[in-house]
Amino acid sequence: MRLPRHIERSSRTLTSVWCAIVAWIVVASILCGSTAAWAQSDPLPSWNEGVAKRAIIEFVTAVTRDGSPDFVAAPERVATFDNDGTLWIEQPIYVQFAFALDRVKALAPLHPEWKDKQPFKAVLEGDMATIAAAGEHGAAEIVAATHAGVSPEEFRQTVKDWLATAKHPRYNRRYDELVYQPMLEVLAYMRANGFKTFIASGGGIEFIRVFAEERYGIPPEQVVGSSIVTKFERRDGRPTLFRLPQVNFVDDGPGKPVGIEQHIGRRPIAAFGNSDGDLETLQWTTMAGGRRLGVVIHHTDAEREYAYDRQSKVGHLDEALEAAALDRWTLVDMKRDWKTIFASRQ
Amino acid sequence: MRLPRHIERSSRTLTSVWCAIVAWIVVASILCGSTAAWAQSDPLPSWNEGVAKRAIIEFVTAVTRDGSPDFVAAPERVATFDNDGTLWIEQPIYVQFAFALDRVKALAPLHPEWKDKQPFKAVLEGDMATIAAAGEHGAAEIVAATHAGVSPEEFRQTVKDWLATAKHPRYNRRYDELVYQPMLEVLAYMRANGFKTFIASGGGIEFIRVFAEERYGIPPEQVVGSSIVTKFERRDGRPTLFRLPQVNFVDDGPGKPVGIEQHIGRRPIAAFGNSDGDLETLQWTTMAGGRRLGVVIHHTDAEREYAYDRQSKVGHLDEALEAAALDRWTLVDMKRDWKTIFASRQ
Numbered sequence: 001m002r003l004p005r006h007i008e009r010s011s012r013t014l015t016s017v018w019c020a021i022v023a024w025i026v027v028a029s030i031l032c033g034s035t036a037a038w039a040q041s042d043p044l045p046s047w048n049e050g051v052a053k054r055a056i057i058e059f060v061t062a063v064t065r066d067g068s069p070d071f072v073a074a075p076e077r078v079a080t081f082d083n084d085g086t087l088w089i090e091q092p093i094y095v096q097f098a099f100a101l102d103r104v105k106a107l108a109p110l111h112p113e114w115k116d117k118q119p120f121k122a123v124l125e126g127d128m129a130t131i132a133a134a135g136e137h138g139a140a141e142i143v144a145a146t147h148a149g150v151s152p153e154e155f156r157q158t159v160k161d162w163l164a165t166a167k168h169p170r171y172n173r174r175y176d177e178l179v180y181q182p183m184l185e186v187l188a189y190m191r192a193n194g195f196k197t198f199i200a201s202g203g204g205i206e207f208i209r210v211f212a213e214e215r216y217g218i219p220p221e222q223v224v225g226s227s228i229v230t231k232f233e234r235r236d237g238r239p240t241l242f243r244l245p246q247v248n249f250v251d252d253g254p255g256k257p258v259g260i261e262q263h264i265g266r267r268p269i270a271a272f273g274n275s276d277g278d279l280e281t282l283q284w285t286t287m288a289g290g291r292r293l294g295v296v297i298h299h300t301d302a303e304r305e306y307a308y309d310r311q312s313k314v315g316h317l318d319e320a321l322e323a324a325a326l327d328r329w330t331l332v333d334m335k336r337d338w339k340t341i342f343a344s345r346q
Numbered sequence: 347m348r349l350p351r352h353i354e355r356s357s358r359t360l361t362s363v364w365c366a367i368v369a370w371i372v373v374a375s376i377l378c379g380s381t382a383a384w385a386q387s388d389p390l391p392s393w394n395e396g397v398a399k400r401a402i403i404e405f406v407t408a409v410t411r412d413g414s415p416d417f418v419a420a421p422e423r424v425a426t427f428d429n430d431g432t433l434w435i436e437q438p439i440y441v442q443f444a445f446a447l448d449r450v451k452a453l454a455p456l457h458p459e460w461k462d463k464q465p466f467k468a469v470l471e472g473d474m475a476t477i478a479a480a481g482e483h484g485a486a487e488i489v490a491a492t493h494a495g496v497s498p499e500e501f502r503q504t505v506k507d508w509l510a511t512a513k514h515p516r517y518n519r520r521y522d523e524l525v526y527q528p529m530l531e532v533l534a535y536m537r538a539n540g541f542k543t544f545i546a547s548g549g550g551i552e553f554i555r556v557f558a559e560e561r562y563g564i565p566p567e568q569v570v571g572s573s574i575v576t577k578f579e580r581r582d583g584r585p586t587l588f589r590l591p592q593v594n595f596v597d598d599g600p601g602k603p604v605g606i607e608q609h610i611g612r613r614p615i616a617a618f619g620n621s622d623g624d625l626e627t628l629q630w631t632t633m634a635g636g637r638r639l640g641v642v643i644h645h646t647d648a649e650r651e652y653a654y655d656r657q658s659k660v661g662h663l664d665e666a667l668e669a670a671a672l673d674r675w676t677l678v679d680m681k682r683d684w685k686t687i688f689a690s691r692q
Binding site: 075152153196198205206209213219220221222223227230231232238239240241248254255257258261262263264265266267280283284287 | 568576577586603609610
């Protein structure tokens with residue numbers, strides 16, 4: 001059939017228009033599709049492209065891909081994460097220390113003698129220099145006064161109540177909002193690849209358990225940390241646990257691999273830390289033979305967070321910074337590697 | 347339409363036959379269906395019907411059914427199981443003690459002095475009375491000689507090798523074949539209902555970890571037990587853990603709730619035990635308010651296994667037997683309640 005010319009032309013035009021539309025749809029959907037696929041395939045969207053991000057992804061791929069020479073069976077995929085300075089903020093003072101200082105103030109009315117007794121006097125007067133000068137002994141007294149004398153349940157409730165109201169002095173945000181978004185992505189990514197993620201912290205195990213499940217997706221039984229002695233007692237016939245003012249275990253430095261072994265019973269194949277307190281754990285993890293991942297978070301971003309290492313008392317990073325180069329651990333430069341620092345609260 | 351009578355009759359007959367067949371199929375499929383459903387719905391096939399089986403199923407149903415007044419959220423569904431005498435055999439001597447005695451014999455060529463030194467002399471001569479008379483001090487010496495001086499990895503390998511060859515004197519079967527089939531069903535049933543299952547044992551944590559994952563489906567990090575001190579060391583530059591001949595923690599009696607709290611960070615809602623070493627754990631678990639389950643396995647079957655309680659040194663059950671009645675714990679009578687005792691090895 002031959003159409004009149006004007007109709008034929010308009011038909012051809014129509015066909016072209018349709019073709020163009022269809023072509024656009026096809027191209028657009030390919031583009032969209034691949035963008036979507038790309039977005040889906042990027043497990044660490046808050047990380048800038050670079051050595052650190054690549055090292056994490058390559059490691060996870062290598063130990064999980066079927067047929068990989070570095071394949072590790074799922075039950076052996078244990079990853080440990082330090083908490084302070086690795087998963088959440090630790091400056092200007094450790095969060096748990098801020099809790100202890102606030103607790104001294106809250107408990108002061110019950111202890112009138114603290115007005116004249118160090119280190120409590122210094123805490124009540126906000127005299128940080130004197131608190132620091134009181135050293136380990138002073139810290140132990142503060143911990144005893146604020147962490148013991150209650151059941152674990154009561155202690156956890158106190159921490160929970162405190163976290164709900166206390167604010168970080170610089171950001172004026174709840175402390176548990178100051179967790180690192182890029183690290184939440186690492187936790188989720190590793191779990192999605194069959195890893196079990198554990199906290200291995202020098203901080204108090206019962207303190208961390210209060211927020212670890214909600215904020216990190218890490219249940220209480222996967223938290224390894226320092227502890228004070230707990231005792232079983234019958235009180236008015238009721239069986240109770242009671243926290244004593246006595247150190248039970250220090251899960252820091254050479255104690256950390258011991259705590260991990262005791263608690264997990266498997267040597268990690270990946271360890272994340274940010275200070276010299278993680279040195280032995282990083283060595284023990286990565287020097288076992290086989291493909292391993294050691295990661296050191298280096299706080300380099302004074303503008304968005306804090307910049308500190310060798311000179312800092314909190315999160316002191318010196319030996320582990322040297323070792324990172326020697327032992328080929330992945331050094332994360334927060335300023336360079338992280339697009340975002342803190343997670344927005346869901 | 348009216349059919350001729352003979353056709354009408356045969357048609358009616360045919361209809362009846364068809365009806366009968368259809369009816370049979372319907373009835374049969376209802377019967378088969380319900381049998382299948384029943385078989386599927388019995389999560390504890392090795393348990394005889396009775397109070398004990400019913401108590402376990404009713405508890406699990408009550409805490410897991412949506413809308414139940416006793417509903418417990420999945421993360422809080424923590425169940426602890428004693429090991430010796432609760433999940434596997436503990437007579438005539440604790441399996442770990444049998445391991446220690448065998449290790450003394452295996453190590454004797456390296457220790458010629460043991461021929462004249464107690465309690466080793468008694469072990470080498472099979473003189474059980476003298477070993478028993480050596481008491482706690484003697485036991486500590488045996489543990490030190492057989493459990494320390496190696497890394498956790500080396501120790502686990504030694505246990506693994508021993509388990510592969512050692513045989514129970516009465517059954518002439520591997521010890522890890524003498525796990526209780528009805529308890530494996532309880533473990534699987536509870537896990538299928540969102541419980542996390544933990545071992546809480548007076549036995550050595552590293553010893554149990556060797557077989558708990560394969561035999562019970564309980565991974566190393568869900569084993570709570572007694573331990574000796576472990577130390578971090580650098581040996582020829584290699585970071586290592588090293589087991590010292592020194593008790594770290596005794597996870598028995600009043601120590602068991604402490605170990606559970608330390609390790610799990612949650613109070614169990616169900617606890618299974620079989621001896622006075624589980625008394626405090628059963629009390630602490632069941633006296634917390636809310637629907638709770640306490641179970642005491644009573645060894646009553648001398649024919650298929652062993653019958654013992656108040657008079658036995660191994661698995662001594664006296665106070666917890668009294669308390670079971672007072673505190674309404676579920677008493678399992680092995681002879682009456684268990685169809686099968688041991689699990690066949692897959």
